[in-house]
Amino acid sequence: MAKIVRSFRTQMILRLCVSMLLAGAITFGIYKILQYYYQTSQVQMGEPLANIRKTIERIGDINVFLIIFIPLAILFFFLLTKSYSTYFKKISTGIHQLAIGEFNSAVHISTNDEFRIIAEDINKAAQELRESLQRENLAISSKEQLIVNLAHDLRTPLTSVLGYIELLMKDQQLSEDQMKHFLTIAHTKSLRLEKLIDELFEISRLNYGMIKMDKESINIGELLIQLNEEFYPILEKNRLLARLDIVPHLLITGDGEMLARVFENLLTNAIRYGSEGEYIDIKGYLDSHEVVVEVVNYGSFIPEDDLTHIFDVFYTGDRSRSLEHNSTGLGLYIAKNIIDQHNGTITAYSDPIQTKFEVRLPQKV
Numbered sequence: 001m002a003k004i005v006r007s008f009r010t011q012m013i014l015r016l017c018v019s020m021l022l023a024g025a026i027t028f029g030i031y032k033i034l035q036y037y038y039q040t041s042q043v044q045m046g047e048p049l050a051n052i053r054k055t056i057e058r059i060g061d062i063n064v065f066l067i068i069f070i071p072l073a074i075l076f077f078f079l080l081t082k083s084y085s086t087y088f089k090k091i092s093t094g095i096h097q098l099a100i101g102e103f104n105s106a107v108h109i110s111t112n113d114e115f116r117i118i119a120e121d122i123n124k125a126a127q128e129l130r131e132s133l134q135r136e137n138l139a140i141s142s143k144e145q146l147i148v149n150l151a152h153d154l155r156t157p158l159t160s161v162l163g164y165i166e167l168l169m170k171d172q173q174l175s176e177d178q179m180k181h182f183l184t185i186a187h188t189k190s191l192r193l194e195k196l197i198d199e200l201f202e203i204s205r206l207n208y209g210m211i212k213m214d215k216e217s218i219n220i221g222e223l224l225i226q227l228n229e230e231f232y233p234i235l236e237k238n239r240l241l242a243r244l245d246i247v248p249h250l251l252i253t254g255d256g257e258m259l260a261r262v263f264e265n266l267l268t269n270a271i272r273y274g275s276e277g278e279y280i281d282i283k284g285y286l287d288s289h290e291v292v293v294e295v296v297n298y299g300s301f302i303p304e305d306d307l308t309h310i311f312d313v314f315y316t317g318d319r320s321r322s323l324e325h326n327s328t329g330l331g332l333y334i335a336k337n338i339i340d341q342h343n344g345t346i347t348a349y350s351d352p353i354q355t356k357f358e359v360r361l362p363q364k365v
Contacts, residue, residue: 008084008114015080023072027065079331087115094122103130157189164189213255213341217364220250220291221284223260228282231267246284250291251364256344262335262346266295266357269331273355274299285364293359302350310348311336 004310059067087109094107103126107119164186168179228242235242270280274297281296302310311332339346 012081016077019073019076019080020069023069028074030068031065034240049178053223077239084115087111087119091115091118093123094119094126098122098126102125104135108179157193160187160189161193165315185280215253215255215259215342217261218252218254218256220252220259220293220361221246221248223256224263224282224293227260227263227267231271234271235280238271239278240271240274240280241278242280242282244282246282247286250284250286252291252342252361253364254361255338258338261339262359263293263295264358265331265335269357270295270297270299270355276300287360289363289365290360293361294356296354296356298354300355301352302348302355304350307348307350311346 063360090107090109094105097103097105106123106126109116109119115352164182168174168182174182224246225244228244231242267282274280277298279298282296283292283294283296285292336346339359339361342361344359346357347360349358
């Protein structure tokens with residue numbers, strides 16, 4: 001009911017009624033004043049008031065009433081609705097600002113009717129367009145940075161490979177051990193280059209939907225237990241012990257192969273950068289209809305500035321450390337892409353004691 005009363009149509013009807021009441025009251029007041037004056041005063045023939053009276057009698061009381069009433073009603077309606085012309089102007093200005101690409105101005109209307117809703121929609125559209133423009137600028141900047149990083153990461157191993165091959169071709173005095181050593185380095189760099197190209201290709205396939213997700217019912221707990229067994233030799237080699245704390249029946253709907261790749265990446269990173277610690281903790285539990293998986297290591301601390309970009313493409317933080325661990329900076333980006341396509345989230349937390357990666361996926365209902 002209150003919404004109907006505040007609506008533009010209702011307000012127009014109310015203002016029209018008020019205008020007619022005011023105009024009618026004033027017209028009736030004029031009529032009563034003239035009537036009282038004529039009844040109590042001696043108006044002589046030929047006086048202006050006598051002539052006015054004759055004119056009124058000739059035109060008719062009703063017609064004279066309307067002649068006074070209608071202009072007054074229009075005048076009062078114009079005055080009472082003047083604020084709405086201001087609202088129309090503000091809205092028109094807001095739309096014009098959107099049309100010319102000016103998204104920083106806002107339309108302020110204090111009423112509770114449709115004009116306020118229109119103003120809020122215009123402001124919302126301006127905000128969304130402004131954010132979209134910011135995202136576009138960020139995307140352009142990221143694309144440029146991606147090209148720079150891509151050129152660097154492809155050129156570095158390729159330069160090494162070409163350098164060692166050229167050295168082998170020019171220097172005929174190299175011993176067999178030296179040749180074997182140089183070939184080993186060239187082969188290692190070639191493998192890094194191949195890995196980088198493969199991951200770039202996979203990113204393209206993920207981004208453009210070329211990889212079809214074969215989603216089915218999966219028990220995440222069983223998947224984590226299987227991965228822990230597969231990683232046992234690597235854990236043993238790095239003198240790490242995996243501690244599992246997984247509740248049963250962690251069911252989701254997803255692509256098992258893709259999700260296995262996510263957790264393989266998280267476990268690999270935990271082993272790479274958690275070698276200073278003694279344990280890798282793998283936890284799985286339910287939280288508000290979500291399956292939560294945590295992979296925790298107790299090694300290197302990730303600075304806060306790095307945490308905000310850790311899932312960006314090609315972001316590797318400390319480049320020297322990344323090269324030492326043969327990291328391309330694409331693994332976490334791919335992991336986030338896969339989790340996003342499962343309507344989940346992946347986040348990272350780090351302090352001087354521990355580094356934790358948390359994955360949340362919708363529970364199968």
